[in-house]
Amino acid sequence: MNDLLRTEELTREYDAKTAVSDVSMSVNVGDIVGIMGPSGSGKSTLFRLINLLERPTKGRIFFDGEEISYSRPDVYLIRRKMALVLQKPAAMNRSVFNNVAYGLELRQLEKEEIQKRVDDYLERLGLTESKLRNARSLSGGEMQRMCFARSVIVEPRLILLDEFTANLDPQNISILEKAVRDFVKQEGRAAIIITHNPFQAKRLCDRSALMMNGKLVEIGETWKIFNDPVDERTRAFVSGEMVF
Amino acid sequence: MVDGVTYDVVQVTLLSLYVSGSATILGSLIGIPLGAAIGLKEFGGKGLLKTITYTMYGFPPVISGLFIYYVFSRAGPLGDFGILFTPTAMILAQTLLVIPLVAGITITSVTEVDRNIKNTVRSLGANDRQATFTVIKEAWVGVITAVMIGFGRAIAEVGAAYMVGGNIDGKTRVLTTAIMLETRMGHFEYAVGLGVVLLIVACGVFLFMRWLQERELL
Numbered sequence: 001m002n003d004l005l006r007t008e009e010l011t012r013e014y015d016a017k018t019a020v021s022d023v024s025m026s027v028n029v030g031d032i033v034g035i036m037g038p039s040g041s042g043k044s045t046l047f048r049l050i051n052l053l054e055r056p057t058k059g060r061i062f063f064d065g066e067e068i069s070y071s072r073p074d075v076y077l078i079r080r081k082m083a084l085v086l087q088k089p090a091a092m093n094r095s096v097f098n099n100v101a102y103g104l105e106l107r108q109l110e111k112e113e114i115q116k117r118v119d120d121y122l123e124r125l126g127l128t129e130s131k132l133r134n135a136r137s138l139s140g141g142e143m144q145r146m147c148f149a150r151s152v153i154v155e156p157r158l159i160l161l162d163e164f165t166a167n168l169d170p171q172n173i174s175i176l177e178k179a180v181r182d183f184v185k186q187e188g189r190a191a192i193i194i195t196h197n198p199f200q201a202k203r204l205c206d207r208s209a210l211m212m213n214g215k216l217v218e219i220g221e222t223w224k225i226f227n228d229p230v231d232e233r234t235r236a237f238v239s240g241e242m243v244f
Numbered sequence: 245m246v247d248g249v250t251y252d253v254v255q256v257t258l259l260s261l262y263v264s265g266s267a268t269i270l271g272s273l274i275g276i277p278l279g280a281a282i283g284l285k286e287f288g289g290k291g292l293l294k295t296i297t298y299t300m301y302g303f304p305p306v307i308s309g310l311f312i313y314y315v316f317s318r319a320g321p322l323g324d325f326g327i328l329f330t331p332t333a334m335i336l337a338q339t340l341l342v343i344p345l346v347a348g349i350t351i352t353s354v355t356e357v358d359r360n361i362k363n364t365v366r367s368l369g370a371n372d373r374q375a376t377f378t379v380i381k382e383a384w385v386g387v388i389t390a391v392m393i394g395f396g397r398a399i400a401e402v403g404a405a406y407m408v409g410g411n412i413d414g415k416t417r418v419l420t421t422a423i424m425l426e427t428r429m430g431h432f433e434y435a436v437g438l439g440v441v442l443l444i445v446a447c448g449v450f451l452f453m454r455w456l457q458e459r460e461l462l
Binding site: 079090154 | 378
């Protein structure tokens, strides 16, 4: 099977600092991949590179078998095949409905279709009653659910979740994890998740990776990473000796 | 009514609104996209361009008037248009004063929009034009403030309006040039009255803009 996403020696340098260094990885359809690692290890930069929000200093990205060329003026069309959910929910100053509808409006869908799809996703994520409220008045959990709905409603083939359940209560974490699982497994998509929580990686991810100092230390099946890691640093992390 | 004052105050007030309102709209149509582009794009010399824009906040109205006067005077490069001493020339001169203010405040406003929102907008598939428009909408309060300050600058200035308009009765006389005329003629009470009219007009426009600013964007 072709990889949905493949990166080859992806590197991002800022002046003297190397945020991401030679990261090569692949993600297939139906995969949920977890990336763990300490703060400042380059995980969020890697997401911005994959989502084409930043240009790599070196390396290549292939999406659906096609190498991404940043010089293309329509690079935003490739970006439309992915979606990013950030740790800090980014609510635009408009209603919940209009926030969730935003990506569909960019794609110029018919109003009736937008209405139908937004209502459906708001119901799935338990936000129907809040749909006319200004999104900035939502609680943290509601806001993150809205951000998730806004990202998946455009039916991206790959969703990037950057610590998307950090600081949420168990109920909201459970709702969002189920939504991710359904989205990937039932609808044939893929997800990459940045998480500080090894239990979340165990619950949710088919494969897991440890990232440190901009480098991918180890990536493999989640059970193997947690039960039989190859690298000493991974072993220290999963055994709880390394805390971040 | 003061002896010797023969012009129509209503007409002068409406002309003030027309000239300064048009200059504000024109200046905003140029200044907002310009400020958004400077604020959101990364390019060499960006810092210098921002400094120049901010410096132009202090651009003297008489210099703006002088420039338009030169360009549209008979001997000037665009003299054939024959717009000197018309409201059109006044609008152009005031537009030059409005643009830097609107652009500069827009730069600050769009820069301050949360970086997460900018990334989210692009991540959801917005092209450059759509992303810029969305960020301007997010910076709505600041952008409207920019327009308000631009209007304030235009309606209050006198140097450019006098220089390129000529304060011609029934044609290019606006509130500020009328106040200047009345003061020179010793009609202080009348000048003060016109000043009050000017403040009332400005207040009405600002109330409208504040309503726009505070409207929920639902």
